[in-house]
Structures are given as structure tokens and as C-alpha cells.
Amino acid sequence: MQILQQLINGLSLGSIYALLALGYTMVYGIIKLINFAHGDVYMLGAFWGYYMINTFHVGFWTALILSMIFCAIIGVIVEFLAYRPLRDSPRIVVLITAIGVSFLLENGMSYLFSSSPRDFPQAMVMHRYHLGSLSISNVQVLILVTSIVLMILLQLIIKRTRMGKAMRAVSVDPEAAQLIGINVDHTISFTFALGSALAGAAGVMIGLYYNSIDPLMGMTPGIKAFVAAVLGGIGLIPGAALGGFVIGLVETAVQAMGFSAFRDAAVYAILIVILIIRPAGILGKTTREKV
């Protein structure tokens, strides 16, 4: 029973990582950039939800959708201002710019709204359901179900729509995609919008779950979500989802065994072991280099 309980906790934490990891993996797949600012977009989403609920008294679902729209816009703006001018630069330069954007969002928010944590409004009354010795809260169910619905939606967008087809084409070969008439810049903007919207949703849900938000909340989950994306096989949508759930489960398992101080170390150790055994991640295919 204890194991089942931890499984539920791990899955709801893991679905947040998975939502964030999807944004990382899509951006990486299309422009090969580790978007360090992604965790901070998630923070902005949580703050936007906070203001929407507190100031305009909107319901939780409205706040969730407004946050997703807001983050999508932020993602597109960041891409346009900071990454587009560097499209043909070495990748490490774009990486440093992404780190700069991340610093800017974190410190800008700390400057404007103070760095002390604040309580997220309880837009939804927390219920706990008891099944035998199992205890599940409605927020956990909500996080899990919403995440899975969003992931299915994302998969449909990528596989069934014209824009999704364009995204896949650009990630395989940007130049060839341009030759057959795909607007590469629009496609990249669209990718940032999608990924950032998912991060915004994750931000609002984590605010509701942990009940506390602050301007630096995106740092650690951001890095762990990237680890999740690498773990699953970066550039692959199912890989990111799988990686997120694995990381969430490992974290809760290590914590349940009483080694909570080594929780993060366990995540990184598993990452290194998997990378050594399967250098392209769990679901990744190793491509042979031809000379």
C-alpha cells in the first residue's frame, strides 16, 4: 500500500516534470538549443495565474488557460528578441544568451515583485479521498489528468496538423524544409509558443499543489526537466514524457526510503548511468556517423 501511495505522489510530481520536459525537447529538437529560460517561463506562468486569480477572481480553469496564452506570448517574444538574431551563430553562444534571458527573468521578477515567496490562492478546495490506507487529493488527480490531456493534445497537434508536420520537417532538416516552402521562422515561433504554453500550465498547477510561488521557483525544476528530456532521449516527445515520469518516481522513491538529502544526487546518478549505457537516452536511437 505504501508503495502504491508513493507511486501516486511520484506520478503527479512526474507529470509536472514531463510537461516542462516537453518544452525543452521540442525546442531542442527544432533549433538544438538548451533553452535555459524555460524554467523561468514556468515561473512567469505561476505568477500570471496568481495575479489573475487574486486580482480578477477568475476560476482555476480560466487562470490555467490565460496563463498558457500569456506564456505562449512570452515564449515567442523571447525567441524573437534573443534567439532569432543568433540563428547562424555557434550553439554555445545561443546557450549563453539563454542563460542571460533566464537571469533577466529571475532577477527582473525579484526586483519588481520581491524575492520572498507568496501563497498561491486556493482556487480549488483541496479534498482528500481515502481508499483503504491510500490517500489521493483532488489536486493530484487534476494535475495528472490535465497533464495527460495536454500531452495527448500536443501529440495530435504534432502528428495531425499542417503546422505539426512543418515542425517535424524543420527538426529533420531546416534547409530542406525551407526549400519546399515551409516558413522556418514561423515554425520555430510556433514551437516556442507550444512549449511555453505547457510550461505555463505546469506553473499554475504546481502553484496550486505546493501552495507557494517565488521568482526563483523555476531554476531547479527547469534543470531537472531538462535532465528528464535527456534521460528519455532528447528531441523525442514520448521520451520527454517518459523521462519526466521516471524522474518524478525516482525522487519520491528515494525520499520515501528516507534518503531525502540525496534525492537530487540519485536523479543525476541515474542520468549518468543511463547516458553511459544508452548515450542517446532511453528511447533515443543511436545514429552512426558516416565518414
Added chain:
Amino acid sequence: MKKNLKYNAIWLGIAVLGWVLINVFEGVGIIDQFAENTLVLIGINIILATGLNLIIGFSGQFSLGHAGFMALGAYAAALVTQAIPTEGGFVLGTVIGMLLAGVVALIIGIPTLRLKGDYLAIATMGAAEIIRIILVNLKITNGPAGLYGLPQLANWSLVYILVVVTTIFTVNFIHSRNGRAILSVREDEIAAESMGINTTKFKVAAFVFGGMTAAIGGALHANYIQTIAPNDFGIMESINILIIVVMGGIGSMTGTFAAAALLGILDMILQGFGALRMVLYSLALILIMIFRPKGLLGTWEFSVKRLFNRNKKKAKEGA
């Protein structure tokens, strides 16, 4: 040998002149305590960044875990100097830290350097985080609170000398036969391998060398600041060192010096802005990267030899 003697003598002259100049400025009062503090931090950053530049710029391996090796050096020096608070203790601690960092770099490097690009970056970042978490949980390192009240054995003279020494070692290493092998790995791994170069060996060599120099930087940091905590050596520190390398120009040692100095001075100026400081710093970072994507100096190196030869050429043309 004799030909190079002239250039080496000029370099030595420049190094000594720099030392004398800073001493004079300090005597006159142009450099106060605050400015000296900045100078020392710039020096430590140069030591850290030259090591990372060797790994990223010259061997072409993307490491995001430099702060982990710095932490090993800092903690080794701190623990030894706590027991033996003399200059000898500092030297012993630094050497132990370097050996420790070298061994750990070897252990991390052999399996992970098979990975490429971003995978390697994430693996090294993970390794550095594991080092940090171990430091948080060990008794001897006093957990998350860290060690404080360390003897101040490092001063700017020592930092200056060590900057000069590590730079000479690094540059000579790059220009040696082994260094050229490392450069060939960066240019094309497969071509290097087909020329009979053991690519793994040279990648690991650069990684170990870089890790050992980071330990020196860490030791100086511990015995100058006098307080260390595991959180000083997190991902942010690795990123700060990476920023210096990329901003100066990947693969340019001169650039590393310039960027470390520029960022140190920028930081000093921005101290007056209080909370706005980090906002302005990050804006400056983004703008520099957008307008100078190759870094401040690209791959350009300052060379006394070239300067000399150009003057000679000009003199000839004039005649």
C-alpha cells in the same frame, strides 16, 4: 631555444611589470581595499576560466561541471589550513586538492567523455551536482553551513603569481605535441583517430588538467574569502565560469583574460545599483552575445612574437 628566449624574457618582463605597477598603484592609493578585492576575484576567475577554456575551447568538449572541481580544491585547502594555518599548510592543501580533483576528473572523464556535445554537458553538470550534494551531507565539511573562519593565506600577490604560473603551464601544454593532438581532436575527431591519435586519452588529459587548475582557483577562493559553503559551487558557479570563456572568445586565452577583467569591473561598478545589479548584468550579457557572437576577441591571441616580427617588417619596408 635561444630564439624563444627573447620572447620569453619579454613575457617575463610584462608579468613583473604588471606586478610592480599594481604594487605602486596600491602604494600611491589608486587601488584601495575594494579594488584589490575585485583584482583578486578577477585573478581567481582567470585561473578557473583558463582551465575551462582548455576543455571547451581547445579540446572541444562541453563541460558544465567546472565548479565541482573548484569545490574539491576549496574544501581540501580549507580543511588542511584549518589544521595547519601556515603558508605550508596552504601549499599542502592546494596540492591535495589538485590531486583529488585530478583523480575525480579521471573517474568522471573516462566514462562520460565518450558522450558528445550536450549530453556530455549534462553528464558533467550532474557529476558536479553529486559532488556538491556529497559535500552538503558529509560531517567533515560541516554540511550546508560550510566552513568559516579560515585563515586568510591568499593575497593578491599569491593570486597574481598563480595566474601567471597556471597560464604559462596551460599555454605551454597547448603548444606541446600533446596539445596539438588535443587541438586535432577538436577539429575532427574521426580524422584525428585515423592519424593514430588516441582521442579518449587526450580528451581525458585536457579534462584532468582543467580540473586540476580549477582546484587551484578553489583553494585561493577558500583562503581569500575565508568562508565556503557547498552552495557556492552550484550550477550557477559553473555557468559563471562558462560565461567568461564564451564571452572572451572560445579558444582564446587573451579573450579569457579580457572577459574576466571586464566582468569583474562591470560587477564592481554595478555594486552601487543594489537590487538592479543582476538585472543590468543579465541585460549586458544578452546584448554582448547578440552583438559580438564570437566573443570579445574571437580566437585572436596576443603574441609578442607577432608584434615583434611586424615591427621588424615595417622597419624593413621603411628602409
